[in-house]
Amino acid sequence: MFIINQEIVDLTSEKLRNRFGEALLTVETEMDMPVYIVKKEIIVDLLRFLYDDETLRYRFLTTLCGIHYPDSDQPFGVIYHLHSLENNQRIRIKTFTTLEDITIPSATAVFAGANWMEREAYDFYGILFSGHPNLKRILNVDEMDYFPMRKEYPLEDGTREDKNDDFFGR
Amino acid sequence: MDSNNNKFTVVDAPEGYSGSGFYATRMDKAIGLARMNSLWPLPFATSCCGIEFMATMAPHYDLARFGMERLSFSPRQSDLLMVMGTIAKKMGPILQEVYVQMAEPRWVIAVGACAASGGIFDTYSVLQGIDRVIPVDVYVPGCPPRPEQIINGILKIQDLVHNESGRRRNSPEYKELLAKYGIE
């Protein structure tokens, strides 16, 4: 359903390779759009580069979300979906990091809309965004002391006593 | 009451003793009759059940026929707290604060599965029923309940209001109930 504008995609891949070299880890086309996995140090420069480029013009941040792969050696990831409105092309950029060094540079310098999306990723996964103006919890209660969307935490509330888990198959 | 040119019965009079120029009945029956037909609700609408409440207030299902013409958004001026929609744990203390600000006598109706018991959201962030923070009088199940069901719940509240004893709010059982929730 998303028409892939192959010329723009090839141009994007080529320009990114030329500019970032080996910080750009993989370039592939997934089921519906091109996906780039990059090192986290260059992510803001990459977004700025794609924003400023006069032909590519990826000036719309569609969404930003976190993800957790507990079995991988870089379990926490942030996934950006960019959209170039003039060329009608979408791309997906992924960057991963480890639990010990769970900081990723914030994209708020490039996109004002990344503000709350990064707060949501922090609230759910604990990913810290350096340079974010107000990195606090946004959807959960402020006193919550764990990051609920991580795979090790259950869905249900740990303190409820009136539902018998045996009956619910848990 | 009954007079010679009475074609419509607006309400049924309570049992009483009448003579020329006077009508004697029990105080709390008369007050109950007045209260039940002029409740002022506070619509605490949070999510989808709030839209069904808007449909109930709209002309098609008209809640104003039951005396609820005036919605009050100030807890000090309302009798009936209608909690419609999911109450998250973040919202729980606010709900309790709104309840505490209401003046006696006050009634609470929990509309919808989420307000009654947490509904389909058995998660870490949803309060599993508002009766964990405030005492509830009537529960209306449904997700969302049809306007007819909400009206049924309102009629049950009206029954409760009608038949409430005048001493209930000062009785030790009521005080114990409130103390369970930490409300003085």
Add this chain to the structure above:
Amino acid sequence: MKEDIRKNIDPTDIAGSEIHEFVTLNVGPTHPATHGVFQNVMTMDGEYVVDTYQTIGYIHRAFEKIAERRAYYQILPLTDRLNYCSSPLNNTGYLMAVEKLLGLEIPKRVQYMRVIIMELARIADHNVCNSVIGVDTGALTVFTYMFQDREKIYEIWEQICGSRLTTSIGRIGGFERNWNEKAWSLLRTFMKEYPPRLKEFETLLMRNRIFLDRTVDVGAISAEKALNYGFTGPNLRATGVDYDVRIASPYCSYEDFDFIVPVGTTGDTHDRFMVRQEEMWQSISIINQAIAKLDAMADKETFNANNDAFVMPAKEKVYNDMESLIYHFKQVMGEIDPPKGEIYHAIEAGNGELGFYIVSDGGRSPYRLHFRRPCFIYYQGYPDMIKGNLLSDAIITLSSMNVIAGELDA
């Protein structure tokens, strides 16, 4: 004089000739004007808003975490409760995302039927939003009149899927049953009776002097700022950018329909109101075209793609045919085999681009399901829109943005 009043007030300008007195006002989570639970702590200088601090999350129901537990078809009732004023839009969007992941082909008839219910949902949503703008300016009558039309739309949905508001309409591959005669006759009656009522609503409000004074130049935002924040939908089109997902990346046969995308100029409340109004007229035209196309089709029976691996087979087949029995069992136990991979699918919902990002690991439930919720993203722009405006203007701006709490918090 208007420019004087609306200039930006600099809170550090104490040495200036005017005296500023700052007050903190809590427009709290329970407030009649906020139509949803979110909180704004406003710093006010007299009657003007200097800044506002927003708190959301009062109805956070952890949809994304729940979705990791449930099978694909079980997530459908969750999506209802995102933007609950227009549930069929969310439902069809999610189903189309899953069908994209599974690679299902949907028959034309089903696509046209989906277009009809989606456009009905858009009409219902804009109906409520516009009449609520009227209510916030003080015109309570229009709300009571326009809600009647929402009741008519509820009746149509009730005939199709059984439920009024949170519809869970449709299944993977199409619908669960063919639409009956009553649904079609209600739909045709609605399409005949609604346009005059919409016209009546317009005449009550559109040229009303008070309404114009209260909404023109209130809560304006420029196109560059809106794009930087990630605005989509009527809020973005009111600023002049004609981005509509139905035109940019057509889905569900929208390319077969002939409609225009209304665009505003200044991005103020009046433009948002007018864009939504015109979108309702366009939706009416699309539904009429879809009904004409469906009437012209010879096939009147298909209502589902009927790919038995992912869609529950009909009961007669389950009782008589071994394969259908096995497929039925596999689906109920959640043993369907979606491919591994990830997709992103977006539709034009009532408030903008509603996106579904599904990461599948081949199991019965998604590994990660992220909802791109338009309300969450554009509500960030609210402080920018109300700085230096009066409090009553701030309230009107909020209701014209159509922030639905369910979509804000998920």
